[in-house]
Every structure is written in structure tokens, then in C-alpha cells.
Amino acid sequence: MLCELVRVTQMHFRLILLAGFIAACGMPATLLAGDDVSGMNLEDLLRVEVQGASRYAQPLAEAPATATVIPAADIRRFGFRDIGEALQSARGVYTSNDRVYSFLGVRGFSRPGDYNSRILLLVDGARSNDPIYDQAMVGNEAPIDIDWVKRLEFVPGPSSASYGGNALFGIVNAVLWTGADLNGSRVSLDLGDGRGGRASLLSGGRTAGGLDWVAGISTYQRQGGDLYFAEYDTPGVSDGIAHRRDGERYLKGMLKGSWENWRGSATFSQRQKNVPTAYYGTVFDAGGNFVRDSGYHLDLARTSTLADALDQQLRIHFGHYAYDADYPFPGVTNRDVTRADWWSAEWQLIWTGWRNHRLLTGVEARSYERIEQRNFDISPRVDNLDDRHGGRTAGIFVQDEWRFAPNWLANVGLRLDSQTTAPTIASPRAALIWRPRDEVTLKLMAGSAFRAPNDYERHYGDNVLQKGNPDLRPERIQTREAALDFTPTPTLRLGIGRYQYTLRNLIDQEIDPADGLLVYRNRDKLAARGWETDIEKMFGGGWRVRGSLAWQSIDQPGGEAVNSPRRLGKLLLDGPVAPLGATLGLNLQAVSPRRSVLGSVAGHVTGNAVLRQTQHRGHGLWSLGIYNLAGTRYRDPLGTEAAPLDSLERDGRQWRLRWELEL
Amino acid sequence: MWRRRGTAMLAALLLVLSGPASSAESGDENEVKAAVIYNLLLFVAWPAQTTSASSFRLCVLDDGALTTALRHHAGRAVQGHALEILRIGATPEELDTCVAVMVEAGNPGVLPRLGILARSRALLVIGEGAGALDRGAMIALRSDGGRIAFDIDLGAMRRGGLIPSSKILRLARTLIE
Numbered sequence: 009m010l011c012e013l014v015r016v017t018q019m020h021f022r023l024i025l026l027a028g029f030i031a032a033c034g035m036p037a038t039l040l041a042g043d044d045v046s047g048m049n050l051e052d053l054l055r056v057e058v059q060g061a062s063r064y065a066q067p068l069a070e071a072p073a074t075a076t077v078i079p080a081a082d083i084r085r086f087g088f089r090d091i092g093e094a095l096q097s098a099r100g101v102y103t104s105n106d107r108v109y110s111f112l113g114v115r116g117f118s119r120p121g122d123y124n125s126r127i128l129l130l131v132d133g134a135r136s137n138d139p140i141y142d143q144a145m146v147g148n149e150a151p152i153d154i155d156w157v158k159r160l161e162f163v164p165g166p167s168s169a170s171y172g173g174n175a176l177f178g179i180v181n182a183v184l185w186t187g188a189d190l191n192g193s194r195v196s197l198d199l200g201d202g203r204g205g206r207a208s209l210l211s212g213g214r215t216a217g218g219l220d221w222v223a224g225i226s227t228y229q230r231q232g233g234d235l236y237f238a239e240y241d242t243p244g245v246s247d248g249i250a251h252r253r254d255g256e257r258y259l260k261g262m263l264k265g266s267w268e269n270w271r272g273s274a275t276f277s278q279r280q281k282n283v284p285t286a287y288y289g290t291v292f293d294a295g296g297n298f299v300r301d302s303g304y305h306l307d308l309a310r311t312s313t314l315a316d317a318l319d320q321q322l323r324i325h326f327g328h329y330a331y332d333a334d335y336p337f338p339g340v341t342n343r344d345v346t347r348a349d350w351w352s353a354e355w356q357l358i359w360t361g362w363r364n365h366r367l368l369t370g371v372e373a374r375s376y377e378r379i380e381q382r383n384f385d386i387s388p389r390v391d392n393l394d395d396r397h398g399g400r401t402a403g404i405f406v407q408d409e410w411r412f413a414p415n416w417l418a419n420v421g422l423r424l425d426s427q428t429t430a431p432t433i434a435s436p437r438a439a440l441i442w443r444p445r446d447e448v449t450l451k452l453m454a455g456s457a458f459r460a461p462n463d464y465e466r467h468y469g470d471n472v473l474q475k476g477n478p479d480l481r482p483e484r485i486q487t488r489e490a491a492l493d494f495t496p497t498p499t500l501r502l503g504i505g506r507y508q509y510t511l512r513n514l515i516d517q518e519i520d521p522a523d524g525l526l527v528y529r530n531r532d533k534l535a536a537r538g539w540e541t542d543i544e545k546m547f548g549g550g551w552r553v554r555g556s557l558a559w560q561s562i563d564q565p566g567g568e569a570v571n572s573p574r575r576l577g578k579l580l581l582d583g584p585v586a587p588l589g590a591t592l593g594l595n596l597q598a599v600s601p602r603r604s605v606l607g608s609v610a611g612h613v614t615g616n617a618v619l620r621q622t623q624h625r626g627h628g629l630w631s632l633g634i635y636n637l638a639g640t641r642y643r644d645p646l647g648t649e650a651a652p653l654d655s656l657e658r659d660g661r662q663w664r665l666r667w668e669l670e671l
Numbered sequence: 672m673w674r675r676r677g678t679a680m681l682a683a684l685l686l687v688l689s690g691p692a693s694s695a696e697s698g699d700e701n702e703v704k705a706a707v708i709y710n711l712l713l714f715v716a717w718p719a720q721t722t723s724a725s726s727f728r729l730c731v732l733d734d735g736a737l738t739t740a741l742r743h744h745a746g747r748a749v750q751g752h753a754l755e756i757l758r759i760g761a762t763p764e765e766l767d768t769c770v771a772v773m774v775e776a777g778n779p780g781v782l783p784r785l786g787i788l789a790r791s792r793a794l795l796v797i798g799e800g801a802g803a804l805d806r807g808a809m810i811a812l813r814s815d816g817g818r819i820a821f822d823i824d825l826g827a828m829r830r831g832g833l834i835p836s837s838k839i840l841r842l843a844r845t846l847i848e
Contacts, residue, residue: 050710053703054819054842079815081801188700188736191777214736498841550845622802 051446071163072419072439072453074491074505074540078160080185085582086593087618087633087664090154091129092146095180098162099503099542099556102576102599103146104644106656107254108281108299110147114164114177115507115538116560116572119516120605121647126176126459128167132184132264132273134307137174138329139376139399140348142462144180149279149301153226153260155196155208158185165507166457166487168435169421172372172403176457176485176511184264184273187212187220193671195628200664202254204230221265229257235284239652240292250293253284271309278302285656287649290335299333317361323354334386341386349378366409375400379463383470392470397463401427407437417441430460430482449493456486461515465528474526481530483513499546508537517648534569536562551583568603571645573611575600584622590631593618604645606654612642628669635662703819704812705740708773708797711810711821712749714836715828721770721793727752730759730769737775737799763788771795774808782806786827793832804847809833820844 076098078088088094092103092110102113104120112124125142128135129151136151137144145151160182167175190212198206205228212222232254241248257280264273280300286292309323331346356370376399383393407421419439426432437455444450461480469475491505513530520527538560546552558576562569577598585592594617601611615638620631639661646653712729727749731738738758745756759765766772766788774782776799785796786807798808801822809827813820822845828835840846 048706050707050714050839050842053707053710081815498843546845 072437072441072451073163073165073167074451074489074493074503075161075163078162080158082582082593083154083157083160084620084631085591085618086580086595087616087620087631087635087666088154089635089664090147091150091152091157091160091180091182094154094157094160095146095162096597097554097578097580097595099578100164100538100540100558100560100576101162102573102597104571105147105658106287106644106646106650107285108283108287109143109145109149112144112146112180113571113573115509115540115558116536116562116569116574117177118571119647120571120645121649125174125462128171128175128179130171130179130181131275131305132271132307133181134273134305134323134325135171135174135352136305136327138303138327138348139350139374140329140331140346140379140381140463142174142459144174145301146180148228148256148258149277149281151260151275151277151303151305152182152184152262153208153224155194155210155226156184156222156224156262157182158189159183165453165489166435166437166455166485166509168425168433168457169423169437169455170405170407172401172423172425172435173427173459173482176459176483184262185210185212185222186264186266187222188214190222194668195671196666196668198228198664198666200230201662202230202232204228204664217267219265219267222262224260224262226260227258229255231255232282232284237285237292237653240286246292250284250286253282253293253295253297255282256280269311271307271311273307274304276304285650285653288335289651290337294336296334296336296341299331301329301331303327303329314357317359319358321354321356321358324351325353326351340388342392343384343386345380345382345384347378347380348376350374350376364411367406368408369406370404372403372405373400374402381463381468383468392472393468395463395467395476397467399428399463401425401460415443417443425458427460429466433458433460433482433484447495449491451489451491451493453489453491454487456484458482458484459515461528465515469525469527471525475520475523477528480515480528481513483511483515483530485509485511501544502541503543504539504541506537506539508535510535532565534562534564536560547583549583551581554578554580570605571602573600573602585619588619588621589623590619590621593620599642602645604655605648609643609645609655612640614638614640614642628667631666631668633664633666635664636660700814700819701736701740702743704737704799704814705744707812707819707821708741709744709747709749709754711797711839712754712771712795714839715795716834716836717750717770717795718793718832721832725752726755728755728757728769728771730757730766730772731775732759732772732781733775733778734758735775735777738773741773766794769794771797773797774799774803776800776803779803779806782808789827789831791831795828795831795833804845815844823847 078094078097083094092112095101095112096103100115104111104118109123111118112127123141124144124146127144129137129144131152162178162180164178167179193211196208208226210224214220232252234252235250235254237248240246258278260277262275280298283297283299290297306326309321311321313319327350329348331344333344335342352372352374354370354372356368359367379397381393381395384391403423403425405423410418412418421437423435424432435456435458439451439453442450460482466478466480467476487507487509489505489507494502511534514534515528516531517526517528538558540558542556544554556578559574561574562572579596582591582593596613596615598613599611602609614636616635617637618631618633621629636659641657643655643657645655742756745754747754772785772794782798782803783806788794789796796807796809798811801813803811804822804824809824811822821843823835823843824847826848
């Protein structure tokens with residue numbers, strides 16, 4: 009049966025390898041008790057990170073990575089509709105979309121259909137990638153709503169030294185609002201093209217007893233219009249139009265609270281998307297072709313001080329993920345049912361009692377209680393796959409931040425991970441940070457990261473189209489990077505970075521010549537390097553311009569990598585338009601031509617413009633966003649599961665009208 | 672086997688969880704803001720007669736988290752006097768003894784009134800949130816990209832006879848004249 013290729017990823021090369029260290033090492037977290045801010049001078053105070061997720065508090069300039077922070081104000085001003093769109097404003101990041109999921113490209117690596125498995129998505133510091141596909145969901149399928157985000161942190165580069173698997177190309181951390189931030193309610197209603205609408209309610213506050221609470225719910229629905237595919241336009245068979253097969257809806261909910269040093273959260277998300285593209289050889293323009301991703305996460309953490317200069321944090325997490333999809337084939341509908349349940353526990357200690365050092369150590373254990381992949385034809389019932397596994401991983405990590413001389417900082421870390429499906433893996437990292445003056449920061453960084461083969465790659469197979477490969481080895485990346493940050497005046501910042509990485513044993517899909525079945529195999533070495541630079545300038549009157557350029561190239565056997573543009577450019581401009589009592593956000597993205605599996609797609613420039621009222625006049629705030637302003641026609645490469653499609657046209661001009669009310 | 676080990680680990684975790692508590696973790700943002708406010712007071716010059724009283728009185732109108740954090744700085748030296756944090760209503764009489772006043776984000780309605788009062792006397796009006804300057808604050812604190820930043824309305828300060836040092840002008844994120 010051709011049926012089960014669900015989630016086949018096959019592509020050619022696109023590696024996302026990137027480098028980075030994330031927060032792992034330590035970006036921001038909340039300040040620790042050991043940090044007495046009252047004695048700090050003004051300059052240092054303004055550098056303190058006050059929120060964030062990682063291992064401990066750290067000013068961005070001292071993080072062993074080149075991080076980008078996207079605050080909620082930018083999300084509103086530029087009208088970012090999901091996490092992927094927001095991240096696309098960061099230097100070197102690009103997105104693609106196959107009308108089912110959104111894919112992130114970092115440093116030239118974005119393999120069609122890899123489900124962002126080489127990027128780690130954290131929500132308030134807790135891992136949200138599922139254990140079957142390793143997917144980091146950044147589009148409408150994401151586990152959270154973009155309205156809940158207080159700030160997004162993006163740290164390119166390998167971060168396994170802090171976070172374990174998946175952190176090959178970068179970490180995305182979504183920091184959600186707290187009750188004290190909200191202190192009231194926010195209602196928003198959106199209308200968009202394709203008969204799309206969205207409603208969201210977010211409330212939060214802090215009780216007299218010190219309980220900080222937040223509750224949010226969001227729902228979205230879009231009917232979608234007709235889509236034309238020349239590849240399916242066959243006279244006498246089909247007119248090539250998928251008639252309203254592009255609908256989508258989601259429901260997301262969130263509850264979180266903190267009291268004294270306890271923090272807890274629960275998030276829920278279910279997103280269903282109709283698939284207009286007839287992937288996996290399904291019937292074109294047929295009803296009932298959909299995918300549904302659902303999941304929930306429960307998280308409980310407690311921070312406390314054990315002794316002078318010794319703090320600890322504990323975290324327990326439970327996750328559930330479900331994937332359901334129907335594939336209409338001639339005469340029979342095929343179904344995927346995938347389920348995962350897992351929990352994890354983590355304990356870390358931070359010791360600042362050794363002068364000029366900050367030591368962090370911790371252990372993490374994850375247990376996969378249920379990993380289930382089933383595929384069957386509904387009627388007549390034929391079972392093609394019924395695979396059940398469990399598993400566990402354990403990791404131990406240590407890192408030290410050492411101010412060995414004035415203006416110098418060294419950050420070294422090591423993590424060991426062992427798991428049921430792979431040998432023990434060591435992920436080291438080292439960074440040297442020099443700040444000769446307040447205005448200049450130079451960072452030299454090296455590190456490695458890994459991803460163990462997931463259950464989908466190891467066990468999904470029907471032996472008709474695809475087979476599993478339990479012998480897969482983990483893929484590994486090694487990255488070296490240098491970055492310079494220069495702030496010559498308070499209103500001007502310049503950044504430049506150079507990186508190179510080597511990816512070994514990349515897990516990629518290919519056809520086994522012996523039996524013609526698709527299978528995941530470890531590939532040969534692949535190397536890449538690139539430059540990235542960005543500039544940020546603030547003008548009088550509140551206007552701000554940010555621009556970035558990235559050049560990247562991947563060396564791999566077999567020619568150019570798929571979906572890997574050699575150049576990326578971005579220009580973001582925002583500021584107040586006084587006569588209208590509004591702000592204007594302009595966002596231009598330029599992407600050079602990319603190779604696709606069978607051919608290529610042209611380069612493109614697209615622009616978004618968002619006008620947003622800033623003055624409440626008693627009836628809320630209105631904003632209007634026009635996306636792909638010029639109606640540019642451009643395409644993204646697709647994976648081989650999309651045949652006969654090789655690339656897909658992205659949306660033309662879109663609009664969104666939004667109304668927000670703060671109570 | 673694993674399950675059993677997992678149970679033991681959970682039990683161990685719960686034991687540790689029930690250990691001594693302390694470092695409150697929310698409110699950190701307010702602690703940084705409070706420390707920034709204290710530092711700002713060190714770098715503003717008031718007309719000589721304003722600060723001749725025995726204490727340096729920073730008045731607050733609220734009793735929220737930022738005020739709580741600010742109280743930790745009471746007694747520290749500002750311009751040769753001990754810092755006093757006093758909660759008042761917003762009547763002109765009560766404000767007479769204040770050299771600075773801080774308004775939390777949850778109470779923005781009072782800012783325009785304070786801004787008008789401050790035109791005729793040396794009263795530093797500190798607000799919270801991005802829109803506070805527009806509503807009458809001279810210095811507005813806000814969190815931006817995970818850090819604390821402040822904006823200054825230099826014209827409003829000068830009209831009240833207050834002179835910010837070049838240091839805080841340089842560190843201000845936005846400066847309005």
C-alpha cells in the first residue's frame with residue numbers, strides 16, 4: 009500500500025546544522041538569590057537578564073552564543089502570526105511551508121520534511137519536542153499561542169552540552185507572560201483572508217497571597233480558498249484545483265501559576281489541517297485528507313537555596329503527543345495513529361561560592377512510557393504497522409563560567425547522555441568571551457551536539473513503501489564560531505559572525521536499491537560555513553531600523569544542498585506614525601534561489617506591513633497587517649513524499665485585521 | 672526495572688523538593704527595577720533648597736510588587752540623606768514633601784496630574800511601562816528584550832528644574848527633549 013508514507017522525510021541535503029549554544033549554557037533565567045542586585049551599578053543593572061529560561065541568569069553579552077531576543081512588542085508591531093514568522097526576523101533564519109507544517113532553516117540547513125527535529129523548542133525552559141518525530145512545532149501547530157509569548161529567545165548553534173539531544177542547530181525558548189505582567193485581561197479578535205478568524209482571551213494577575221496566575225485560551229479557524237496545482241491539471245481527470253481543501257483550525261489552552269518558589273504550568277493544543285496537496289500519492293482534491301496534532305504538557309518546578317551561594321532547581325515534566333492522519337487512496341482510506349507519553353525529571357545545582365566562578369551541575373532523566381505507531385486501512389481493515397516501544401534517557405551535565413581576568417570570561421561545559429537506543433554520547437562546549445570595553449564583545453565558541461535516531465526513523469515501515477532501520481546511529485555536529493558585537497553609540501549596534509560546522513552520520517531518507525524501499529540511513533560527512541552580519545540603528549522619534557545579511561554554503565557529496573539559499577537578507581523598520589496614533593512595522597525578507605529535489609526555485613523578496621494603533625480610545629486597539637505586500641509569487645522546495653510536486657507556491661497577498669482590548 | 676527506579680527517583684525528587692525554601696523567584700524583575708530607580712536618584716541634581724530636609728523622600732502611590740522591592744532600599748544614602756519610601760495619596764498637599772514620586776504600571780491614570788504638578792516644582796516623576804512618558808512621567812522604566820531599560824523626557828525634567836547627569840542620559844534607551 010502506498011499508504012503509509014506518512015511523514016516520510018526524504019530529501020536531499022539540507023542540513024541544518026548550526027551552531028550555537030544556547031541558553032543552555034546559560035542565558036537568562038530568573039535572577040538567583042545569590043545575585044544581590046541592590047549593590048550593582050546602573051550599567052550592570054541594565055544588562056541583567058530578568059527573565060528567560062535556561063540554566064541561570066546571564067547578560068546576553070556574556071552568553072556563550074549569539075542570541076536574538078524577540079520581545080512581545082516586536083511580535084505586535086510586526087504582526088507576527090506564529091513563532092516561525094517571528095523567528096524569521098532573526099539573522100540567518102528562513103522558513104518554508106508545505107501547507108501542513110512550518111519549517112525553520114538555520115545557517116543554510118532546512119531539509120524538507122525534517123519536522124525541525126534538529127532544533128529544540130522550549131516553553132518556559134521545558135522541552136516540547138515530541139519523542140517520536142522529534143518535531144519542534146513553530147507554525148499554527150505549535151504547542152502554544154503566539155499571544156502568550158512575552159519574549160522569544162533564539163540561540164543558534166549546538167546546545168547539547170546543556171540540553172541533550174536535538175539541539176544541533178539551535179534552541180528556541182518561548183518565555184510566557186506571568187500574572188504580574190498581565191495584571192488584567194487581554195482579548196483579541198482577528199479576521200483574515202480565506203474566511204479565517206481567531207479569538208483569544210488571556211488573563212492573569214497576582215493575588216494578595218502572592219499567587220501569580222495566568223490563564224489563556226485561543227481558537228482559530230480558516231476555511232481556505234481554492235488552490236491550483238499545474239502538476240495535477242490533467243484534462244479529463246482533474247482541473248488541477250483543490251476546492252477548499254486547505255481548511256485549518258486549532259484550539260489551545262494554558263494555565264500557569266507560581267507561588268513562593270513553586271512554578272507550575274499546563275498547556276494544551278490541538279490543530280487540524282486539511283492537506284490540499286495530495287502527498288504520498290493520495291487522491292487529489294478528495295475530502296478527508298487531514299492531519300491532526302494534539303498534545304499537552306504539565307510542568308512543575310521549584311527553586312530553592314540550600315546553603316549560602318548554593319541554589320537548586322527541580323523540575324518534573326509530563327508530556328503527551330498524538331498524531332492522527334487520514335490518507336484517501338482510490339477505494340480505501342489509510343490512517344496513521346501515533347501516540348506518545350513521557351515524563352522527565354531534572355535536578356540542578358548552582359554554586360557561586362568560589363570566587364570568580366559560577367558552577368552548574370545537574371542530572372536529567374526521561375522515560376518514554378508509551379511510543380506507539382500504527383497504520384492501517386480503515387475499510388477493509390488491513391493493519392500495516394503496529395509498533396510499540398518505550399525507552400529512557402539519562403543525562404548528567406556540568407558547566408563553569410569563570411571570570412579569569414578583568415573583561416574575560418570562559419564558559420566550559422560537558423554533558424553525557426545515555427539512552428536505550430544509542431551509546432553514551434559526550435557533548436562538550438567551550439566559549440571565550442572578551443569585553444575590552446563596554447561597547448565591544450568578542451566571542452570564540454566551539455561545541456558539539458547530537459540527535460539520536462527517533463522511533464519514526466527506526467521503526468516506521470510497512471515494507472511496501474518504507475521500512476524501518478533499527479541500526480541507525482546518532483547524528484552529530486561540531487561547530488566553531490566567532491562573533492563580534494560592537495555598540496559604538498547608544499543607538500547603533502553592529503554584529504558580525506563567522507561559523508563553520510561538520511555534520512556526521514546525518515540521518516536522511518534514501519531508497520534502498522536492493523528492494524526499492526525508502527529507508528533512513530546515516531550519511532557521509534557534510535561541512536558548511538557562513539558569515540552573518542546585522543545592524544540595528546535607532547533614530548529620534550522612536551524609529552528603528554534593523555538589517556541583516558547571511559552568506560552560507562554547504563559542502564556535501566552530490567552537489568548543492570536542497571532548500572539551502574546561499575544568501576539571505578532582512579530589513580525591518582518600525583516606528584510611530586503620530587498623525588494616526590499608530591505604529592508602522594515593515595518587514596522585508598530576501599532569499600536567494602534554492603535547489604529543490606528535482607530542480608530549483610527562484611529567489612524572492614517579500615514584504616509585510618503592519619499598522620497598529622497605540623492609543624486606547626475606550627474601544628480597544630485596531631491593527632491591520634498586509635502580508636506579502638506585493639503579491640510576490642514564490643515557491644518553497646518540497647520533500648519527495650510530495651511527488652509529483654517538487655515545489656509549492658506560497659501564499660500571495662494576505663491580510664489580517666485585529667482588534668485587541670486590555671481590561 | 673526502570674519503572675521501579677523511576678519511582679525511587681521521583682521519591683528522591685520529592686524529598687529534595689520539600690527541602691528548605693527561600694529564593695523567591697518571581698519579583699526579580701521588580702528587584703532590578705527598584706535597584707535601577709535607586710541608582711537613577713543618585714544621578715539627578717535637584718535645586719539646592721529641595722533636598723535640604725532630613726531625609727530624601729521618594730513617595731509611592733501604590734503597594735504593588737515594585738513598591739515592595741523599592742522598600743528594600745529604604746535607608747540607603749541618596750544625595751547625602753537617607754532614602755525614605757512613603758506611601759501617599761495623590762493630592763498636592765501630600766506631594767509637597769516628596770522630591771520624587773513613583774507610579775506603578777497598574778496606576779497610569781494618575782500620571783498626567785503628577786506631570787502637571789511637576790511643572791511648577793522640582794518633583795521627579797517616575798513611571799513604569801512604555802507609555803508612561805507620554806502620560807507625564809519624566810523617567811519611565813520598562814522591560815525590553817528581557818532587560819530593564821528606561822526612557823527620559825529631558826524637557827519635562829528641565830521644566831521642573833531637575834538636571835540629569837550625562838551618565839543617565841547616555842544610558843537611557845530613548846531620550847525625548
